[in-house]
Structure formats: C-alpha cells, structure tokens
Amino acid sequence: MTRNTTFFGMKELALVGVMAATLSSPAMAAKEVTIGYQGMFNPMKYAIDQKLFEDATGYSIKWRKFDSGARAITAMASGAVDMTVAGSSPIASAASNGIDMELVWVMENIADAEALVVRKGSGISSPSDLKGKTLGVPFVSTTHFHMLFALEQFGLTEKDVKLVNMQPGAIVAAWQRGDIDGAFIWDPALGTIKQDGEVLITSKQLSAWGKPTFDGLIASKSFTQSHSGFVTEFLTVLAKTDEEYRSNKEGFSADHPIAVSVAKLTGGKASNVPEAMSLYEFPTVDDQLSCQWLGCEAQGGAVKALEATSQFLLQEKKISGLQPDYSVFVNPSYAAQIEL
Structure with a gap:
C-alpha cells in the first residue's frame, strides 16, 4: 500500500x-x-x-x-x-x-504527551516529596491510571496524597488559584501548567516500566x-x-x-x-x-x-x-x- x-x-x-x-x-x-x-x-x-x-x-x-x-x-x-x-x-x-x-x-x-507536573515552590523536588500534597487528575483516565501506578513505583499509596477528581479545565483553574500542588494531565492544560511547573515524570517513562497507555x-x-x-x-x-x-x-x-x-x-x-x-x-x-x-x-x-x-x-x-x-x-x- x-x-x-x-x-x-x-x-x-x-x-x-x-x-x-x-x-x-x-x-x-x-x-x-x-x-x-x-x-x-x-x-x-x-x-x-x-x-x-x-x-x-x-x-x-x-x-x-x-x-x-x-x-x-x-x-x-x-x-x-x-x-x-x-x-x-x-x-x-x-x-x-x-x-x-x-x-x-x-x-x-501517549508517550510524553501526558505528565505529572508539580508547582514550582511547592517543595516537591523528588517523588518522596509528594506525601501530603494535593494532586489533581481526571478519575478513570489514562493519567489517573498512571498516577496510581507512579505512586506505587514511588513507594506511596493513595492515602499518602490527596487525589482530587478534576477535569482539565478545572485543573487549570485550581492551578492558577494555588489550590493544588500538582496534576497529571494532557494538553492543552498540560502546556498551561508547565509554564510555572516542573515535570516530575511522564507517561513514556511509566509505560517503559510496564504499564503502557x-x-x-x-x-x-x-x-x-x-x-x-x-x-x-x-x-x-x-x-x-x-x-x-x-x-x-x-x-x-x-x-x-x-x-x-x-x-x-x-x-x-x-x-x-x-x-x-x-x-x-x-x-x-x-x-x-x-x-x-x-x-x-x-x-x-x-x-x-x-x-x-x-x-x-x-x-x-x-x-x-x-x-x-x-x-x-x-x-x-x-x-x-x-x-x-
């Protein structure tokens, strides 16, 4: 063909x-x-x-x-x-x-097109720093799946963080208000929060660890x-x-x-x-x-x-x-x- x-x-x-x-x-x-x-x-x-x-x-x-x-x-x-x-x-x-x-x-x-981004100044510089933080993610999405998998790989559980069920638009709004410390999301919301955030991990790395999306x-x-x-x-x-x-x-x-x-x-x-x-x-x-x-x-x-x-x-x-x-x-x- x-x-x-x-x-x-x-x-x-x-x-x-x-x-x-x-x-x-x-x-x-x-x-x-x-x-x-x-x-x-x-x-x-x-x-x-x-x-x-x-x-x-x-x-x-x-x-x-x-x-x-x-x-x-x-x-x-x-x-x-x-x-x-x-x-x-x-x-x-x-x-x-x-x-x-x-x-x-x-x-x-999906590869690198979905990522866990943390706010600059949130005190999160490594996975262990996620403990006690508030993270936005659309539940039952690919990013939710990878968020849970990431926590597992980091030696953390859902009880160690506060996961909030948010749609992309709500994540951007909450980020701009300072209500969340991080979010696992895709574009265009991803591009917006990257402007004053740092990528902690992407779906490409998590896929390489055995859980592709x-x-x-x-x-x-x-x-x-x-x-x-x-x-x-x-x-x-x-x-x-x-x-x-x-x-x-x-x-x-x-x-x-x-x-x-x-x-x-x-x-x-x-x-x-x-x-x-x-x-x-x-x-x-x-x-x-x-x-x-x-x-x-x-x-x-x-x-x-x-x-x-x-x-x-x-x-x-x-x-x-x-x-x-x-x-x-x-x-x-x-x-x-x-x-x-």
Whole structure:
C-alpha cells in the first residue's frame, strides 16, 4: 500500500467522497452517526474541522466533545454515541464492565504527551516529596491510571496524597488559584501548567516500566455490524490525515492547516501545537495491524494493555471484576481493509 499523502491529496479524497455521496441513494446520504472526541492534540482535529469524514463517507456526523474518557464511556454505555475517542484506562474499564464495544484504531501512543507536573515552590523536588500534597487528575483516565501506578513505583499509596477528581479545565483553574500542588494531565492544560511547573515524570517513562497507555477509537458493536463500510472509510481518512502530519513532522509549524485546526477545536494556542503533538506517536496502518497494537489477537499489545490496566483498576477497586478474554474488545478487521 502506498503511504505518501499530501495536503492536496486529502482534499482530493474529500472531493471523491463528495462525488460518491452525490451519486449514492438518498437513503445513504441521510445516514447519521454520533461520534465523540476529546481535546488531545492530534491530526484528527483537522479532518473534523474540514469535514473530511462527512465528505468521504456521505454520512451526517454529529460531533460531541468530552472533557474526559470517563464521560465518553458513559455516553457510549447509554447509546448516546456510536463511536468515540477515549484513553486506554476508560476503555479497559468499559470492557471490564461488559459494555458492547470494540477498539478499532489506536489514535496515539501517549508517550510524553501526558505528565505529572508539580508547582514550582511547592517543595516537591523528588517523588518522596509528594506525601501530603494535593494532586489533581481526571478519575478513570489514562493519567489517573498512571498516577496510581507512579505512586506505587514511588513507594506511596493513595492515602499518602490527596487525589482530587478534576477535569482539565478545572485543573487549570485550581492551578492558577494555588489550590493544588500538582496534576497529571494532557494538553492543552498540560502546556498551561508547565509554564510555572516542573515535570516530575511522564507517561513514556511509566509505560517503559510496564504499564503502557494509549488513546483509542472505540465503536458500538451494534453500530459496526450495520455500518462496517463507514468504519473503514472513516479510518481511511484518519490514516491519511495522520500520514499528512507524519510526512511534515520535521518542518511542522503553527501555521500548518493541521495545527490551525487543532488549536481551533481544542481551545489551545496554535503556537503550542507543534511541540505538544511531537510528544505523541501516531501509528501507521502497518503499525495498527502489527502485534504492537491491534494485531495478534490475545498476544497483541492493545489486548495486553487492556488486560494489565484492568488488573490494576481491579486492584484499586475501580472495577468489580475482570473479563475472561479481552481480545473480543479489539477488532483490527476494519483497519485491515484500508487502501491508501
């Protein structure tokens, strides 16, 4: 498969989608889907902003923005969304709770894009200094999972610190008021608190210690069974948009159309987008289908990550039980049909 796609190539993809939608039946053009997304800095925001998904699929898409994966999962469980982006921790929680969904795409390997930042002047210069401090984190998120794992590695427990359940916007406000000593969060909130804070540890280091995290796109199984073609077309747009970013990564700047769209949809500053996006790793289609992520069934990286995360969540009493087989919640078949 050819992997090279230019900015104009994506536009051509959109035009082909428009023509296909025009030539399709009225019933096809009238199909609707509700999709959730979050404020992570990723190329998907460009495709949303430019309506590339709608143009390529002919579907009418209702977009819902969520502040946290936990809220996105609640929406999925209630049937309020057909597909949504969420972190691996809330996805693991959803799978463990038996929500009828499947992971169809790994949006990004989080790596250094999530970090535990402590306030300058808070007296925290090493992990042991966290004892007795107040830390903000969105509960049941990837950062919550890594916060708990970090405390475990540091020889601390939840009783040694005060963890406060806060969404990204609330973390920024609490930071500015001086109500919290630190926070484990992602951009754009991460970039804001970094301005007068110090990074104590990032998710990349914690992943290297054996507990990887990622952001993924999940879909209701009832939806994918009835709209398999849409899912593949949707992922094709994602793959092309990611490739556009990767092919321009070395010279990626704030005035690139992707950066402009990311800033627009997340509420961040375009000037912060290049550095923030460089902290993520966006898997290619081949990566998606490899044993590192969606491939290799029970031995695949995504399945193992969901298993490990679920075991940790059970230990922390965040879920009530484990599933016998987490591979049923990972489906690479749609990505396998992508033709670039």
